[in-house]
Amino acid sequence: MTPTLPACPRCFRSPVRAGARFCPRCGLADVARAAVDRAPVDVPVGGRVFRVLDRVAVGSVSAVYRCRFYDGPAEVEGVLKVARDARANDLLANEAATLRRLFAADPDHRFKPFLPFPEATFGMAGDDPSAADDRGGGPPRPTVPRQATVFRVHPEIRSPADExxxxxxxxxxxxxxxxxxxxxxxxxxxxxxxxxxxxxxxxxxxxxxxxxxxxxxxxxxxxxxxxxxxxxxxxxxxxxxxxxxxxxxxxxxxxxxxxxxxxxxxxxxxxxxxxxxxxxxxxxxxxxxxxxxxxxxxxxxxxxxxxxxxxxxxxxxxxxxxxxxxxxxxxxxxxxxxxxxxxxxxxxxx
Ligand SMILES: Nc1ncnc2c1ncn2[C@@H]1O[C@H](COP(=O)(O)OP(=O)(O)O)[C@@H](O)[C@H]1O
Ligand SMILES: [Mg+2]
CATH class of the missing domain: 1.10.510.10 (Transferase(Phosphotransferase) domain 1)
Structure with missing residues (x-):
């Protein structure tokens, strides 16, 4: 039986062959790696669903994923940042609280384009797939919820991960x-x-x-x-x-x-x-x-x-x-x- 090929994590419309460099449909670069790195995961939070897609960056304490969600009828692409280790939860919480404070101080939205907006914060159970690299494939550690934040940016940036x-x-x-x-x-x-x-x-x-x-x-x-x-x-x-x-x-x-x-x-x-x-x-x-x-x-x-x-x-x-x-x-x-x-x-x- 031939294994099913993973789909492009951006357009979902094209199966991705091993080693492919660009999605033939939407042109996503490094598509083979992006496709296997992260199958879509739907995270329900307070009546909304955040669809977590490929990993786009690894920061000093978190992993950053492309993420899609609905704002009313409009689908928005943002990023989901999740602590790689629960010991960094306070840094993510501090980040979201600081940004909320800055947005609250900007009622005319003059500085909004320059800041990521914390759309939602929540805890994510389960081990971070990116941490498997650090563990050398060892057994998973006991899971403590890790702090996660979904960010969106200026609407003219349709895909923060790509643009x-x-x-x-x-x-x-x-x-x-x-x-x-x-x-x-x-x-x-x-x-x-x-x-x-x-x-x-x-x-x-x-x-x-x-x-x-x-x-x-x-x-x-x-x-x-x-x-x-x-x-x-x-x-x-x-x-x-x-x-x-x-x-x-x-x-x-x-x-x-x-x-x-x-x-x-x-x-x-x-x-x-x-x-x-x-x-x-x-x-x-x-x-x-x-x-x-x-x-x-x-x-x-x-x-x-x-x-x-x-x-x-x-x-x-x-x-x-x-x-x-x-x-x-x-x-x-x-x-x-x-x-x-x-x-x-x-x-x-x-
Ligand atoms: N809003 C965003 N849009 C696009 N890429 C982002 C965004 N936020 C973070 N990134 C990417 O993720 C990387 C790590 O983010 P960062 O916030 O520095 O995480 P950490 O707090 O773990 O260091 C950044 O260098 C950037 O490449
Ligand atoms: Mg950083």
Missing amino acids: LYTLADVRAAYLAGLDPRHAAWVWRRVLTVLGFAHATGVVHGAVLPPHVLVEPHGHRVVLVGWGCAAPAFGGRGVRAMAGSYNAWYRRERSAQGAPARDPGLFPLPSLDVALAARSMVELMGGDPLNLSVPATVDPAIARYFQRCAGFGPNARPDAGRLLADFDGLIHALWGPRQFVPLALPPKRRA
């Missing part, structure tokens, strides 16, 4: 570094959302390349990864994210005068500004630690980002001031703003 790229993805596509004319629109939007969060009394705490998502055609930016967020100027509330960005946090810890082994950082708005600026320097092909940029980048741009992430009394002005300064700087360099399309290859599955 949003992290700055790390963009950097990987532009090995010599992204032209500052592209980086400019990303930076302006990052400062806009940070200005709003800081005015609301929230510090993100991890404005790093995996958390700044861009949609290249409409020049949209969505800031995700709010699990470490903390009330601005609170105690040492920001837990540094472990992993590849340790060195960035070490710089920030020393800028705050904290002992090297101190686990937390002060949730200062300037922490967000500095991490964001380091992310931009890296995006443009520079060194995020010493803030140097390639020779092709105008020295005035280099000085600007050094001021955002550097030390000293004139360094790290607030996001609003930095945005005004940046607009003045790019106008002087390039004249009136122009829409420059950004090309990116189809996304690869997590």
Whole structure:
């Protein structure tokens, strides 16, 4: 008997052969892997059903899946983020609560496009399929419900899983570094959302390349990864994210005068500004630690980002001031703003 081929997890209309790279129907990239990675699972929550599809990313504490649900008669695609281990439940709960607070502080929806909206939160029983890789196929651990959040984004982004790229993805596509004319629109939007969060009394705490998502055609930016967020100027509330960005946090810890082994950082708005600026320097092909940029980048741009992430009394002005300064700087360099399309290859599955 021939085994039934799995269906494309995006369009459900085409069977997927082993090794297929693109769905012949809808063009989903890396389709063979996406199809076997996750068969559709329907999760009923409070009278609604969330259909969980392929895994699209793995974050520092969660796995992220494409997810579909109905909003009235309209089908919406979002993402479902679920803690890989119940010990991270508090981070997901903090993220959802922080975002709810930010949405409540934005009655005119001016900043809504820049933030993922927590559509639903719930506990998920059962082991995370992605954790099987970490266990080397060992026996499943006892199951404690893991915190999950379904997010939706701006309706013009029909598929966040396919249309949003992290700055790390963009950097990987532009090995010599992204032209500052592209980086400019990303930076302006990052400062806009940070200005709003800081005015609301929230510090993100991890404005790093995996958390700044861009949609290249409409020049949209969505800031995700709010699990470490903390009330601005609170105690040492920001837990540094472990992993590849340790060195960035070490710089920030020393800028705050904290002992090297101190686990937390002060949730200062300037922490967000500095991490964001380091992310931009890296995006443009520079060194995020010493803030140097390639020779092709105008020295005035280099000085600007050094001021955002550097030390000293004139360094790290607030996001609003930095945005005004940046607009003045790019106008002087390039004249009136122009829409420059950004090309990116189809996304690869997590
Ligand atoms: N709303 C979203 N839309 C599309 N992709 C997302 C979204 N949120 C997260 N991701 C993807 O998942 C990855 C991990 O998300 P993140 O929120 O950082 O998880 P964690 O808290 O586990 O670190 C991101 O780097 C991004 O690739
Ligand atoms: Mg993260």
